[in-house]
Amino acid sequence: MALYDNKYWLLSHIRNSFISTDDTGMCELIMAGEEGVRKHLKQSLDLYPDDEDSEDEDDLSHESYDLQLDTDFPIRYRSNTAARLEKLEQVRKKTSRMKHVKWETNNSELSQEQVDDLFVRKEPVVSEVKQSLFSKTFKQYRMMPSNPFIEFAKFDGSGQVNLQTKKYRIFLTMLPEHQRNYPMNICCIGSAKVSELIGLILLKCSTMYEDYHWKPVTTYGLYITEEDGEVDRDLPCLDARENISKFGFHCLGLVEHTDPTKYVSFDTSESVIIMRSPFNTSDKKSKDISKSDQEKQITTDLHLMDVHKRAMEAPLYKSYKVYMITKMRAKTEIHLGISGEKIEIDPVQKNSKFVLVKQKPINHDMDMIAWCETVDVKSNRTIFRIIYSQNFGSSSAPESVSTFSPTLQTSASFKSYDFEAEHETAEEIVYKISLILELRSSDTRKEYLAAQERRYYKKKALI
Template identity: 50%
Template sequence: MCEIIMVGEDMPRKLIERLDSYTDPPESDEDEDEVEHESYDLQFDAQFGRHRTDTAQRIEKMDQARKRAAKIKHVKWEESKELSQSENDELFSKKTVKPIVPCKKSLLAEQLEKCENLPRNPYMEYAKFDGSAQIGIPTRKYKIFLNMLPEEQRNYPMTVCCIAAAKIEEFIGLILLKCSTVHGDIPLQPVTHYGLYLTEDDGEVDRDFPCLDPKECVAKFSFTYLSLVEHKNGRISFDVSEQIFCEIKNDSATLKQETALQESVALMEVHKTTMESQLYKSFQVFIINKVRSKIEIHLGISGEKIEIDPVQHKSSKFALVRQKAVSHHMDSVVWCDIIEEKSKENRTVFRIIYSSSYGSSSSSFDTGGSSMIWQSPSSASYKHYDFESEPNIAKEIVQKVRQILEVRSSISRKEYMELKERKSNKRKNFNINK
């Protein structure tokens, strides 16, 4: 009775439960058993499994050797019997070989051999613009009527595919290349003797429109039908011994039309330059001072005034002569001309003369609502500026100023021209009296 009670009761646990108000959950008996049965002498290896024994390795090698032996076949070599002469003759019997007959050459091959130095097609250089065999490149396809063919053949157009980047002149060369290949018996002229015209689908050429510009790109035109027409009134060019190139046109009426056209173009150019001369434009030139020193300036010219602005440089602080910014009204300018040309230095000196008394006198009159002040020719005084620049710039400036002066025709200019004419008359009279 007493033993049972002592075994069933766990006195240390009861004492701990009484002292701790917040007890941990009781451990199960299974956990206690696991802890009790664990041995500290046994340690688990990180590599699970055991090492293979030598017996297993030997068995595996025997299996592999058995598999290799199954693939090997043993053949017993036995010497063959010697064959008789008749058996050898049957095995290696002679065959009759037919003689080689030389191939006959065709007539075309014979003609090609005779004509080794054949002439080169003059339109072969335009073959690179053929778009029929191009991949990944934009192309254009047209139906071309060939007007140089006989009437029974020109009614059927020839389809030509060309790359879009080619020009009309190059496209004409490609058409002539294909025409020379298909119609080899027709004589053809150089590319410049032909032009592409707009055409109806029945082959009728539209003469109301000129031929396509040879310098334009093919991709610019999206027409389906075009006609290749030969220009009858072509230009004749020849060289003479004096190295002079001449051009003669066959048609006299065309020559007159071109002369009239050239005159009208010249008039248009003059009108254009006159209108542009009134616009402001700046030139970079050198002004020559009294001490003959050159200072770089910006010369601005317009229809209203002339401006002189010095160019600012970093070293201009220590310059001996400084140029101030000056502006003169265009009515005070009376003359502009080239006075010296330095061929060795490739420089040109030009002069602009102006009236220093412009706007400083007491006499005045009204012209269209704007007051203009002038002086009599006897009291007028004139000064000038000398500039130096490249020849082409100097000629452009002189032409621009002269055109402005001719359009404005101010009183100062008239007085200067009258004074200049009187001086020239005096010189003539003086020379006569001598």
Template identity: 35%
Template sequence: MAMMDNKEFLISHIRNSFITSDDTGMCEMIIDVDDQEHRGGFASDSGLESSDNELSHSYDILPDMDYGAHRRRSNTAQRLERMKKEKRNQSKVKNISWKDNNLKYNAEEKGHLFEKKVVIPSEQPDTPLISRLSEQLDSSASLGENPFLEFAKFDGKASVGVSTKKIDIFLTMVPPEDRPYPMTVVVIATAKIQDLIGLICWQYTIEMREPPLQENIDVYCLHIAEDDGEVDTDFPSLDSKEPVSKFGFTKLALVQKDVPTSSNKPSIIVTVNVPHRGFNKFQIDSLNISMRDILEKVLKRRKIKVRPGQSYNLEKQVEPGLPVDLDANLSSMDTLEFCLVREHSSRGDYIEVDDGKTSNLAESLTSHQYKSYIVNMIHKIRTKTEVQLGISGEKVEIDPVASKSGTKLFRQKPVTYEADSIASCDMIEEKDGGKSVFRLTYFGHDYKHHDFEGDSEMCKEIVHKMNNILELRLSPVRKDYVAQRDKKLKKRESFHKT
């Protein structure tokens, strides 16, 4: 306790304690004592005298002061540092005052600034001189303009302050080794699918990809794609009129529409009339086909029963009673219309066919008359919607049947297809309980289909009616579809044989 009463010890202890945290040395100088016994002045350990009239005190301790090994600098020190930096920066700046020059420019005195260069003439006098700039302009002009320039405004990378979407686009027209690598496109969210297609074509052309695209964007469409770039053909292409913001897909595929193209070669249509059974038309690729092959086509198409001891032949339509040479080619007939007759009979005789499933003339005409059916339309996720299917020789109509219990999610919208856009109508499944499923294939931007379910007899009638209509119309869509189908069947047969 004696040591705690010693003022000099306390002052020395306090001073030494502040030394560790005060690098200014001020605490050591201001700590002092006011004592009656040292009124003439008290000599501190520092050797300085302090007056008894000047009371000494330490710095005020503030709550935000930092303690420890690293003490925060004061605001004054920070301001001084900033001032020093500003002075250093100002020393690097040079101010130049602007003065008007009253002297006029003398071209003769300053002519050395624009010396005329001597152009060396070409060794070939007939060859005109071309500058380097002209060569660059000519080479850039040869690249041609981007035909999709109008869609550049939908590029999200060049837009500021608007909502955009980043989509990976797989390009199905590039070489196979490049197809797994998508092209990333950033499009503004307000653009439509058609605008996105144009933007893809614009970026494709800018990046100078191969092969070059067709200048008409209507020949392209967008499909949903898997992560590896495979096109999901189970879903139709995206509607070109819908906005991009409606869809949440991050991976799409640019696909060129498979539009049936009419051949430059003239179509060769052979007509064969069948007594009391109407007629058949066949598209022939070449006039070198034999008449025996045409006869076999008719018998196969009509499913005509050839009984033992019977045979059939062809006659020219304009020459009744004169059978043609079946070993001769069509090119030697001078006509494309014939009549099927049974040997030892006339054209008026009745020709039997297999259980009446082939169309006769009356049945063909009846098939073109309008008739409606109530069937169930099967959707992708196996839900069904009751619809009215109307069929005529000109069009096919699908109208939803009003139902209180029907959900809005799978409600079918009314739609009409022209008969020439129908590719086929086939039975695909027979179920228990007298139900069957048939498929109606049509052509939009590509081949698509609708599946329907109904009573087996009604489904067979619908398929039979549609096939009669398709057989008589022979539309380009129908011919192209049949050609592709036959090609696939031949490939499949050759594969199984190997």
């Protein structure tokens, strides 16, 4: 406790303990004065003062070595008076830019003309609504009659992406001669019926040939047509209720019917549609027809329908199980596949190891086939022959694949295959191939018929 008797220690203790908490700085100012008294007393008691002592050490003697004063030491905040003076200065600058005008009432009244000159009335500007050319055209022709065939526009296949489409060349037989020779290209969806395809054709025709008067859809029919525009008059028109994808013809003719469609009913609750041919317009029957004539007419029409059905199904693929006769007169069981595009010969696989002739599969394009005919008729079997040519295209199997290649005696460019099957199967195959060849009329067939004709005249000349 003896240290408390030293007044200088007490001053140092107060300085180091309380000055750091004095925000006003008054305590530090008072303590700094005591330091001068202490220095004076020390110099008076020291007999040999040191002149070399730096003044800096004396100046820092009143400071504490435990407290390090730096830039982070809290700074005194501004007083409220300074902040208020700054706000007053800002208000004065704003008011200096304002101009005060005193409003005084004018005792002299102005005339109406002066008032109108001072306050001129402005007319409101009405912005004109712009219309596109399509809107003007639509309003102009709004009362025009609609196309009666517009409902068939949904069957148009042009522009379709994910739907199966079919393309046809349509010959318009009712137009003048200089227009009917140029076919119209029509693309429809594969699920459309024949009547819907006719409606789509009439929709296209109504926009291209506006001068012609087009009748309803039931008045027209589609017929099989050659590539040159000649309509096949031997076959009836396509059934309007059938799907168009069922028929494999790409050239069709649109024919206008003169007589309406007739329906004949039988006792078996079945109805048959009989449509009179539009080409035989010369023979007109009287209204009073006897029953015998009606039965004959019905029989003839049914026969025509059967022929028409077989002609429509001819291009469809069908496989037959027949026997192929090789050069050594051996018989090999095969599957004969016939379609409108090609003929396939596929041997039947057998497990027997002792096979005299090993037959490999062969494909021939239908354009290579020249003729098909019946060669021999036996008691229970019929032999028929398919004649083909290798000058037009190439088959999928080489000539050396088969161990037999009998050459046709009439021409070195034609070869043939001989097959044996039952009577009904052979007749169906011959009729199917002959009908396909007649519809396609390939160059191979034309060359074969020309060679046969030359051979006939050559024999006749020798006789």
